Amino acid sequence: MVAIESVYNLLLWGSFLIGLIAWLLPIISFASENKAKHKKQVPFSIITSFSLCSIALFISVLFTNHLVNELVNNSHWTPLADIYPGIVYATFILTTVTIAINVIIWNIYNNKK
Numbered sequence: 599m600v601a602i603e604s605v606y607n608l609l610l611w612g613s614f615l616i617g618l619i620a621w622l623l624p625i626i627s628f629a630s631e632n633k634a635k636h637k638k639q640v641p642f643s644i645i646t647s648f649s650l651c652s653i654a655l656f657i658s659v660l661f662t663n664h665l666v667n668e669l670v671n672n673s674h675w676t677p678l679a680d681i682y683p684g685i686v687y688a689t690f691i692l693t694t695v696t697i698a699i700n701v702i703i704w705n706i707y708n709n710k711k
Contacts (some may be wrong), residue, residue: 606664613657617692620650624703640707644700651696655689 627643655676669678 606641606661609657610661613654613661616650617654617696619652620647620692620696621699623647623650623699629704640703644704647696651692654692658685658689661685667673680690 622639624640624647627639628641644680662682663679669675
C-alpha cells in the first residue's frame with residue numbers, strides 16, 4: 599500500500615511540474631533569440647501548453663479519484679472535504695493562468711506579423 603501512495607504523491611508533484619511547464623513554455627519560446635524560428639515556435643508552444651495543462655488537470659482528477667476511493671470507502675469524509683476546495687482552486691488557477699498567458703502571447707505574436 600505504501601508503494602501505491604508514493605506513486606500518487608509522484609503523480610501529484612508531476613501534475614504540479616507539468617502545470618509549471620505549461621506556463622513557461624509559451625513565454626520561453628516567445629522570448630527566444632532566434633526570430634526566424636520564433637514564427638514557427640509560438641503556435642506550437644501554445645498548443646503544447648494547452649495540452650500540458652490538460653494532462654496536469656487529468657492527473658489531478660486521477661489523484662482526486664484516488665482520494666475519493668480511499669477516504670469514502672473508509673467513511674472518512676472530513677479529509678476529503680478539507681482537500682477538495684484546494685484542488686478546485688488549484689485547477690481554476692492553472693486553467694486561468696494558462697489561458698491568459700497563451701492569449702497574451704498569441705496577441706503579441708499576431709501584432710508582430
